[in-house]
Amino acid sequence: xxxxxxxxxxxxxDSSIRIMENVRTVQRIESHEMxxxxxxxxxxxxxxxxxxxxxxxxxxxxxxxxxxxHLVVANEYxxxxxxxxxxxxxxxxxxxxxxDVAVRTAYEGGREYYKVVIEDNGPGxxxxxxxxLFSQLVRGKKKSNRKGLGLYLVRRLVDDFHxxxxxxDRVAGNHTKGAKFVVMxxxxxxx
Numbered sequence: 001x002x003x004x005x006x007x008x009x010x011x012x013x014d015s016s017i018r019i020m021e022n023v024r025t026v027q028r029i030e031s032h033e034m035x036x037x038x039x040x041x042x043x044x045x046x047x048x049x050x051x052x053x054x055x056x057x058x059x060x061x062x063x064x065x066x067x068x069x070h071l072v073v074a075n076e077y078x079x080x081x082x083x084x085x086x087x088x089x090x091x092x093x094x095x096x097x098x099x100d101v102a103v104r105t106a107y108e109g110g111r112e113y114y115k116v117v118i119e120d121n122g123p124g125x126x127x128x129x130x131x132x133l134f135s136q137l138v139r140g141k142k143k144s145n146r147k148g149l150g151l152y153l154v155r156r157l158v159d160d161f162h163x164x165x166x167x168x169d170r171v172a173g174n175h176t177k178g179a180k181f182v183v184m185x186x187x188x189x190x191x
Contacts, residue, residue, distance in 0.1 A: 035075060036073050036074060036075050036161075037073065037074075037075065038071045039071065039072055039073070039074040039075065040071055041070040041071070041072050041078070041114050041185065042067070042070045042103055043066070043069075044079055045064060045066065045082050045103065045116065046066050047079065048079060048082045048083045048086060049086070052083075052090070056090065058096060059093075059097070060090045060093070060096060060097045060098070061096065061098045061099070062098075062099045063098070063099070063100045064100075064101040064102075066103065070103055070114050070187075071187065071188040072114060072163075072186065072187065072188050073161065073162070073189075074185070077157050078161070080153065081154050081157050081158060082101075082116070082183075084150040084151060084153065084154045085118050085151075085154060085183075086099060086101075086118065087150070088151065089118070089120035089122055089179065092123060093120065093121075093122035093123065094122075094123065097120050097121060098120065099118065099119070099120045100118070100119045101117070101118050101119075103115070103116050106184065112186070112187040113184045113185060113187060114184070114185050114187060115182065115183070115184050116183040116184075116185070117181070117182055118181040118182075118183075119170045119178060119179070119181075120178045120179055121170065121177065121178040122178050123178075124169060124174075124175035124176050124178050124179050125167055125169075125179050126175055127175060130167055133167055134151050134152055134154065134155035134165065135152060158183060158185070161185055161186075162185075162186050163184050164183075164184045165181065165182065166182055167179055167180065167181050167182070168180045168182065
């Protein structure tokens with residue numbers, strides 16, 4: 001129908017705009033023109049969760065209960081990190097997906113971090129895809145499994161914020177039970 005063609009055209013346009021914005025962000029990272037300061041991680045994630053809850057209806061349940069302020073050194077692009085991860089969990093789920101987000105303190109190499117764990121009960125990510133997941137333009141077998149520039153951008157931003165990101169199985173050893181993204185960001189120095 002004409003209506004479905006219009007929706008396909010709008011989706012394609014949205015996708016093109018998103019790609020252009022992602023390319024522009026990568027260029028800004030590479031040119032070192034971004035400014036950094038203290039950003040409340042919990043508030044940022046909360047805003048991402050609320051935005052998704054408003055637009056998704058019953059397609060996804062997102063559980064997140066922030067407790068207090070969690071300051072990291074970042075910028076407004078921190079939102080893109082978590083928005084991309086949550087978007088991927090929702091896009092690749094066949095049915096209604098449940099996404100659980102938690103923030104806790106962790107220590108590594110004598111340094112204090114906030115560890116954000118984002119778990120979903122979607123189709124998961126096969127082991128052979130995990131190692132290249134954050135590379136540019138990694139694609140799955142189905143068109144709907146494209147990871148594209150989004151997760152590459154996420155890794156570049158997390159690197160730029162002096163953090164780390166990786167993906168695991170939600171249920172260890174069984175990728176079909178969902179994915180677990182882990183983002184470690186250094187706690188902002190106390191002033």
